[in-house]
Amino acid sequence: MKVVYIIGPFRADSLWQIEENIRFAEVVGKLVLEAGAMPIIPHANTRLYFMHIVPESIILEGTREILRRCDMAVTTQGDAWEDSEGSVGEVELARELNIPVLTGWCCAQDVEDFIRGKLPSEQAEYHKNESPEWVNIDRVKT
Secondary structure, eight states, rough: OOEEEEEEOOSSSSSHHHHHHHHHHHHHHHHHHHTTTTOOOOOOHHHHGGGGTOOOOHHHHHHHHHHOOOSEEEOSSTTGGGGGGHHHHHHHHHTTTTEEEEEESHHHHHHHHTTOOOOOSSSSSSETTTSSEEEEEOOOOO
């Protein structure tokens, strides 16, 4: 079974916005699970009650270590992850480690196709005819 790390913004201006970011990540995790893989949702692991128990550096390094052990990664829907320093760092780390990353996807079928290996591995961009949005598939050539 593939293990898929969910990448997306966590920090926000209010506790409510942080909770929304967590929920967005959980929705992606549900799609990953429905596609037959096991999602790792660091947002849920570090939910609000962990925020002040240990230094943030421990949580950040811990989540990066979890990413190192995953088979692939999926960002939260859209491009909000690009405005998150942590998410950008996680995408960069995944690329350095040759972990495939799905970014900019637009529907559940994209996530399923990515996990099942149905998307072209050599293409930088993949377009679904039924969707007006572009889906970026990041794969590092080895």
